[in-house]
Amino acid sequence: MHDEQQTGNTENQVNGGRQGAVVQAGAISGGVHLHLPGDGLEDIESPLIVTVDRSGQHDPYDEQTVLLDTNPPEVMVREGSFRVTVESSLTGRAVILRRMRPVVLSRRPARRACHGLITVPTFRRMAPRHFSTDLNEATPQLQAEDADFPFSVSATDVEEFIITPASGGDEILWHLEIDWLCAGRHGTTIVDDHGQPFALYPRSGPRLGCDYEHVHGCPAPRLALESTRGTVLVGCFKGSPHGRIKPDNGGAILDFTCPNESRVEEYRRGRVVNYTVELIYGDPRNPREVFLGVTNVQPAPEAPKMP
Structure with a gap:
């Protein structure tokens, strides 16, 4: 039995589709410099x-x-x-x-x-x-x-x-x-x-009469009542644990109190939070005296970073 010498012949084929940079070689000696084509406008x-x-x-x-x-x-x-x-x-x-x-x-x-x-x-x-x-x-x-x-x-x-x-x-x-x-x-x-x-x-469109306080019957508090997620607009600080939340659904701005003053850094401006909103009734003789109460405010989990 004897060894047969290999000829070293190599065949490479690229078929179909649109190719970018393709290298075909039977043997490579030394360095390879690959110049990629530019972006294809087509x-x-x-x-x-x-x-x-x-x-x-x-x-x-x-x-x-x-x-x-x-x-x-x-x-x-x-x-x-x-x-x-x-x-x-x-x-x-x-x-x-x-x-x-x-x-x-x-x-x-x-x-x-x-x-x-x-x-x-x-x-x-x-x-x-x-x-x-x-x-x-x-x-x-x-x-x-x-x-x-x-x-x-x-x-x-x-x-x-x-x-x-x-x-x-x-x-x-x-x-x-x-x-x-x-x-x-x-x-x-x-x-x-x-x-x-x-x-x-338009700026000249008919108003409901709202300012930072909303009139009775305005849809903004109703929309805020349905919200469960928002962004902290005014953050909390030690000694000043009160903040404000802008609901994701466009509802009225919500006032909240930081649940734990020792962790106020979790409720800084721009932080996304989850929460619960409920109606709080004031004077029973005044049906319009209704407020939105925000409870169970928790920092929303941050999206995982791409590797």
Whole structure:
């Protein structure tokens, strides 16, 4: 019996589909340098990453939402500014933003609403581009306060736009459209609220008469009564164990007392908590003297961190 010398012939095949970087070799001696191809524009619908948020005001208790007196109650964004941040999803490629335009999808007369809800604003992270628009016009256009389109964005060069729409006296459903150009290809990206139109409520809409205290029959306390989870708006401190919670469902702001003053750090501002809400009746001769009591306030488990 004798050994047969191997020829060293190797056959590699790659079949079907779209490949990125592929290495085929029978023998490799020394180092291998692998140069990966760039992002493929043809593989994606839009080369843009767009993030929308309300632009912060100086008042940390800025009224940014309203609660419609409907059944069930409906939360709408109050007329004000929107922050739109745009960047490229392609590594090494710039995207030209040719224009941006607002599109009105529907309108209706404003319904009565509670204007007493409060939220914590977010603050600017970079120098933004300011635009305004009148959604009452037949074909609304963005009006630049300084530099105007076109702009260029990349994965490292981001643009931030502050859009301030005026809605007149109507409730308006609308979205934004961004026309772009990249590597000879052009398209339009729709900017909305997670697949739904932006719902805008006018500042001149009819009020229920609420401020930080809600009038009898306002839907905000009713919605808060149904809530079980929220975010601490005003945190607790030793010697001052009283705080405030903003319910996730948009209900009225809730007052609570830290259950254990020695653990106030668990109830700091921005912490998500679970709780129970119940009605507390005051003077039985006054049927309107009803309060919301918050009990069993517990820090919600934090989401596990990705490895």
